[in-house]
Amino acid sequence: MKHLLSIADLSREEILQILETAVSMHEVQHRDVKKLPTLRGRTIINFFFEDSTRTRSSFELAGKWLSADTINLTGKGTSVSKGESLRDTVKTIDAMGVDMMIIRHMASGAPAQIAQWTKCSIVNAGDGMHEHPSQALLDAYTMRQRLGDLEGMHVALVGDLTHSRVFRSNVLCLAKLGARVTLVGPPTLMPAGIGPWAQAEDITISHDLDAVLPTVDAVMMLRVQRERMSGGFFPTAREYAVTYGLTNERLSLLPDHAVICHPGPMNRGLEISGDAADAAQSLVLDQVSAGVAVRMSILYHLLSGEGSAA
Amino acid sequence: MCPARDQVSPGETAETGGRVVLAQAEINRALRRIAHEILEGNKGAEDLVLMGIPTRGVPLAHRLAAALHAVEGVDIPVGTLDITMYRDDLRSQPVRAMERSQLPEDGVDDKVVVLVDDVLYSGRTVRAALDSLADLGRPRAVRLAILVDRGHRELPIRADYVGKNLPTAQAERVSVRLVEIDGTDEVVISAPEGEGR
Numbered sequence: 001m002k003h004l005l006s007i008a009d010l011s012r013e014e015i016l017q018i019l020e021t022a023v024s025m026h027e028v029q030h031r032d033v034k035k036l037p038t039l040r041g042r043t044i045i046n047f048f049f050e051d052s053t054r055t056r057s058s059f060e061l062a063g064k065w066l067s068a069d070t071i072n073l074t075g076k077g078t079s080v081s082k083g084e085s086l087r088d089t090v091k092t093i094d095a096m097g098v099d100m101m102i103i104r105h106m107a108s109g110a111p112a113q114i115a116q117w118t119k120c121s122i123v124n125a126g127d128g129m130h131e132h133p134s135q136a137l138l139d140a141y142t143m144r145q146r147l148g149d150l151e152g153m154h155v156a157l158v159g160d161l162t163h164s165r166v167f168r169s170n171v172l173c174l175a176k177l178g179a180r181v182t183l184v185g186p187p188t189l190m191p192a193g194i195g196p197w198a199q200a201e202d203i204t205i206s207h208d209l210d211a212v213l214p215t216v217d218a219v220m221m222l223r224v225q226r227e228r229m230s231g232g233f234f235p236t237a238r239e240y241a242v243t244y245g246l247t248n249e250r251l252s253l254l255p256d257h258a259v260i261c262h263p264g265p266m267n268r269g270l271e272i273s274g275d276a277a278d279a280a281q282s283l284v285l286d287q288v289s290a291g292v293a294v295r296m297s298i299l300y301h302l303l304s305g306e307g308s309a310a
Numbered sequence: 311m312c313p314a315r316d317q318v319s320p321g322e323t324a325e326t327g328g329r330v331v332l333a334q335a336e337i338n339r340a341l342r343r344i345a346h347e348i349l350e351g352n353k354g355a356e357d358l359v360l361m362g363i364p365t366r367g368v369p370l371a372h373r374l375a376a377a378l379h380a381v382e383g384v385d386i387p388v389g390t391l392d393i394t395m396y397r398d399d400l401r402s403q404p405v406r407a408m409e410r411s412q413l414p415e416d417g418v419d420d421k422v423v424v425l426v427d428d429v430l431y432s433g434r435t436v437r438a439a440l441d442s443l444a445d446l447g448r449p450r451a452v453r454l455a456i457l458v459d460r461g462h463r464e465l466p467i468r469a470d471y472v473g474k475n476l477p478t479a480q481a482e483r484v485s486v487r488l489v490e491i492d493g494t495d496e497v498v499i500s501a502p503e504g505e506g507r
Contacts, residue, residue: 001405017407024392024408033445036395066395300395305405 001301003122005112007133007172015176018297019141025300026293028065039068042303045093048104048125049075054264054288055125055134059102062295068099068303086110087117094118099303103127108165121302126165129228135263136169138294140177142287143218146259151178156212158184159222159244159271162191163229166263167222175201182216184209185244188233209244213253220261221246221272237270245269246276259283328485328500332474337457337495340473341370344455345377347471352422355384357450359421361391363439364409367427369490370457374426387414391425391446396438411442418447424471428486430456433467458497460484 001014010018028034044063048056056072063070073093075081080089086105093101100121103111108128115122126132140150147153155174157167161183174181182204183190190205198205206212213219224240234240241247246260251273254260260272260282268274277284332340352358355378362371368390375386392409400406425439436454443452455471460478474497478484481502489495 021408024410027411031446035445037441038395038400300408301405304400305403 003111003115003124004133004298004302005115005122005124006131007136007169007176010133010176012176014301015137015140015173018137018294018301019144021300022137022141022290022294022297025296026290028296029289029293034065035067036065037067038300039063039066039303042068042099043097044068044070044100044102044299045098046070046072046102046125047074047090047093048072049080049110050104050106050126052104052126054291055104055132058288058291059123059125059134059295061292062299065292066296066299068299086114090114090118094120100299123298123302128165129163129168130165131169131172132165132263133169133173134291134295134298135166136173137298138287138291139166139170139220139261139263140173141294142261142283142290143259145286145290146283147217147257149178150174153179153217154182154215155179155218155220156182156184156216157220157222158209158212158246160189160224160233161185161194161222162189162233163225164222170220171201171203175203180204182206182212184212185222186234186240209250210253213250214255216254216258218259218261219246219254220263221266221276223263223265224267224271226267241270241273244271246272248273248275251276251279254281261287263287328483328498330496330498331476332458332497334489334495337473337497340457341373342377342380344471344473345374345381348374348424348453348455349378349382351453351470355382355386357421358386359414359416359418359423359449360386360388361418361423361425361439361443362388363391363393363425363427363435366486366488366491367425369488370428371426372490374424374455387416389414389418391439391442393435393438393442396442398434398438411446413446418443418449420448420450422451422453423449424453424455426455428457428488429484430454430459430467430469430472431462431484433463433465436467437465457486458484 046056046059060070098120102123102125103114104125105127108130110127111122111124124131124133161167171181184206262272262284266272266277360371360375362368371388375388378386390412392411394406394408453470456469457473458476459469459472460476462480483500485498487494487496
């Protein structure tokens with residue numbers, strides 16, 4: 001494994017290996033000395049062309065706790081704003097001799113393209129409306145912590161599917177782990193052409209959240225990405241919240257053992273109510289905590305082992 | 311060439327070839343002696359903690375704890391110390407799975423920690439274990455108990471308690487097999503693969 005660009009590139013065994021290692025990494029997170037010497041002397045650049053709180057800080061912490069040197073760059077404040085092309089920017093950084101670039105970019109496929117241009121390892125930390133593989137891995141990790149093996153579990157992904165890279169990575173990851181997936185959302189927020197694909201992948205599509213909730217083991221509420229919307233996807237925020245939000249009333253429809261996930265940042269009162277976000281079944285903060293451990297595991301798997309030296 | 315199964319002479323295992331240097335009874339005797347030596351060196355069982363290094367150091371640590379219990383009648387805390395993340399060869403070997411480290415309830419601060427492993431060879435594993443231990447706490451002292459010392463040290467490290475000193479050639483393979491993991495108790499020396507005996 002040199003790059004992490006898409007969940008599609010990982011086998012079920014590789015996914016399980018990353019999740020297994022993350023369990024040990026999670027223990028390190030609770031120690032007084034949160035540092036392992038594993039990636040000493042390695043250099044990791046966090047290159048974020050889009051805003052991010054948890055992904056960027058958890059990748060940075062993950063690198064630091066494994067003793068790698070980490071640097072953060074954003075689109076703003078670099079030569080990108082002076083008009084340098086993406087290719088020139090990343091080749092410049094590659095020429096400095098870094099071992100890994102963690103890329104978030106608004107264009108789908110940018111990390112895969114950068115991997116062609118550079119010698120270092122590339123991690124996709126979210127590209128446009130394509131994928132967010134580390135998020136899917138940490139979601140799987142968090143759900144496994146609470147539910148055990150995901151084989152045969154029923155997971156519903158609810159909300160703004162069109163704009164969601166989290167959903168795309170999660171569907172691939174959950175399928176490889178043997179979970180049953182149902183997608184719920186308004187027809188306007190379903191990606192074009194999803195019907196035949198869902199049929200081929202054995203994925204159920206529903207527009208009735210109330211009917212789905214009583215049958216799930218986990219429900220993942222996706223953020224309504226207003227920054228990517230030019231309007232017209234649903235009449236009003238209020239109507240969306242009533243039809244597709246996880247409201248206080250809907251909370252009671254969930255089976256007792258079922259868990260609630262949200263990749264964050266949450267729009268409280270829109271796709272998820274405050275009570276649902278803070279409920280005992282809610283794994284929102286567990287997801288954040290797991291995020292660092294899973295990302296440590298990802299860095300370890302990409303940057304150690306034979307032939308990992310760039 | 312491996313000898314046919316019915317021609318195996320005493321002291322050889324049929325399964326893999328090679329020479330059995332320690333059988334079950336000898337392994338048990340060695341562990342009992344090490345238990346006595348630990349108690350003697352520590353002047354009793356006070357503050358003792360055993361930390362097994364995966365994979366086979368862990369069952370050995372538990373057996374040593376049982377032997378200590380048999381002698382002194384006290385329960386010595388046993389932990390697991392995974393050293394994967396502290397290895398110095400991570401970049402030249404295939405990716406290794408990480409095992410779980412498990413600290414005893416009271417931790418290792420101000421304790422006398424006895425590291426337990428099956429084979430002492432280059433000393434690099436012990437170096438990694440010492441670094442790993444330093445990140446978990448500050449023991450009063452650290453000792454090293456080893457079932458087999460096969461020599462060829464690459465670092466200035468020695469064991470405090472040794473089950474058996476086993477002079478070997480570097481090309482030879484020393485395999486420790488334990489009931490808990492391998493279904494049998496024995497230590498076997500075998501010639502390097504591909505070379506007939």
